[in-house]
Amino acid sequence: MSYEKELAAAKKAASLAALLCQKVQKALLQSDIHSKSDKSPVTVADYGSQALVSLVLERELPSESFSLVAEEDSGDLRGNSGQETLQRIRTLVNDTLANNEYSSVSNLTTDDVLRAIDNGKSEGGSRGQHWVLDPIDGTKGFLRGDQYAIALALLDEGKVVLGVLACPNLPLTSISGENQQSSQDKLGCLFFATVGTGTYMQPLDGSSLLKVHVSTTENPEEASLFESFEAAHSLHDLSSTIAKKLGFKAPPVRIDSQAKYGALSRGDGAIYLRFPHKGYREKIWDHAAGCIVVTEAGGVVADAAGNPLDFSKGKYLDLETGIIVTNQKLMPLLLKAVKESLEERASSL
Ligand SMILES: Nc1ncnc2c1ncn2[C@@H]1O[C@H](COP(=O)(O)O)[C@@H](OP(=O)(O)O)[C@H]1O
Ligand SMILES: [Mg+2]
Ligand SMILES: [Mg+2]
Ligand SMILES: [Mg+2]
Known part of the structure; x- marks a missing residue:
């Protein structure tokens, strides 16, 4: 259709x-x-x-x-x-x-x-x-x-x-x-x-x-990472741990809104990480447009467990906390770093 x-x-x-x-x-x-x-x-x-x-x-x-x-x-x-x-x-x-x-x-x-x-x-x-x-x-x-x-x-x-x-x-x-x-x-x-x-x-x-098109880089050292400007919306320290594991050289680019998805879709950066504080429930309108803009440009959008986002459940997204966005090549590497960082964080709390 x-x-x-x-x-x-x-x-x-x-x-x-x-x-x-x-x-x-x-x-x-x-x-x-x-x-x-x-x-x-x-x-x-x-x-x-x-x-x-x-x-x-x-x-x-x-x-x-x-x-x-x-x-x-x-x-x-x-x-x-x-x-x-x-x-x-x-x-x-x-x-x-x-x-x-x-x-x-x-x-x-x-x-x-x-x-x-x-x-x-x-x-x-x-x-x-x-x-x-x-x-x-x-x-x-x-x-x-x-x-x-x-x-x-x-x-x-x-x-x-x-x-x-x-x-x-x-x-x-x-x-x-x-x-x-x-x-x-x-x-x-x-x-x-x-x-x-x-x-x-x-x-x-x-x-x-x-x-x-999204960036096709396989090398995080040459890529930019996007996250929320507002620390209340996403754990900046967690994304910094993940970035270190992956060998990112550049500091994160912090900007508001789904402009992050837009910028990622044209290859300005290679990764967008979003880790809300405990208890926050993501709404579909904060991700639906951004998600298709990135995926149609060749990118991947997933929750912290690597599952695609499910927009069919009403106003809220039902997901494993965290939204991660990148290209197809970097996703496995990124998921591994996310998993390790989340485990380290859980054991230190
Ligand atoms: N505690 C929280 N954790 C995560 N996201 C939050 C939040 N409080 C508000 N938000 C959401 O973060 C969105 C902005 O995202 P970003 O941080 O990427 O700019 C807000 O959209 P609105 O500005 O439409 O209300 C809101 O839905
Ligand atoms: Mg919003
Ligand atoms: Mg709004
Ligand atoms: Mg609002």
Whole structure:
């Protein structure tokens, strides 16, 4: 089955959401940032992005069975304290629609916006098709002015069949360790993949198209390792033990969001390691798009036991703690180093 129509709609939706996020990041007001019940941050851009993607997908792909599993919900926007924020989201969404090809639907009410956000309430699963959305992945990076991604994927019978990653702050050129970033670098990448057809990258303005491949290096000494910027999201000391075992020379590249998967898909680095603290449960929207972007570029994504990720179990990924991403040649070596490091860590605790 081809997913051409779905891909075109997903690229449109993610690109439009990226425009909204860029506008907010440029002029971030303190009043735009809120704390969710789990204390994680959420901004008007997270909500606005979710509403836009939901609206564009529904409009481009009319279907009775539209299902979206997305990170945010409208709960905090419905009370009195949420009204000002809701108005701001509505203005952002309407302005973004009006300035693009959707001017005829840019008169949304606050109820329309709440409904669009809550469209993302599906639970996913192993039957039928479900869209999976992280409207801003890396909200902490977004707030720092660093990396973030709009991550959109499609599940069909429990498998990821399409993924789009919009990374507004990612340079179009490599971010590998030895490449010093310069302020001249052009920013803004869109990665996309459908099952069986490879991974492509284009500038967010759509001006050119490039097929990308993961690094084919077998030698960790010449490779970069990616991990979360936030130490609370991944055990930096554990990845450093693994890196030492493998003989990595370069320090890790720490960046936020699924931009890591995008950068890996074009060979900027060779390994991405993610080891959350005990008890954390990974959500499907944090990995679905990134996973297909890397695998279609020739890479492998696995949990710490070497099993592929299973996206068919609802909102959560059910896995052996840890996510590891690399090319086919390095995976056996990496799994061995991960296993040894985890055993050493367990015996020292
Ligand atoms: N304690 C924790 N351990 C691991 N991941 C966490 C975490 N708390 C939040 N996250 C997830 O880490 C994501 C960001 O990943 P990264 O560290 O690679 O930038 C967050 O996505 P959001 O920013 O969409 O909420 C969130 O889902
Ligand atoms: Mg979040
Ligand atoms: Mg996320
Ligand atoms: Mg998010």
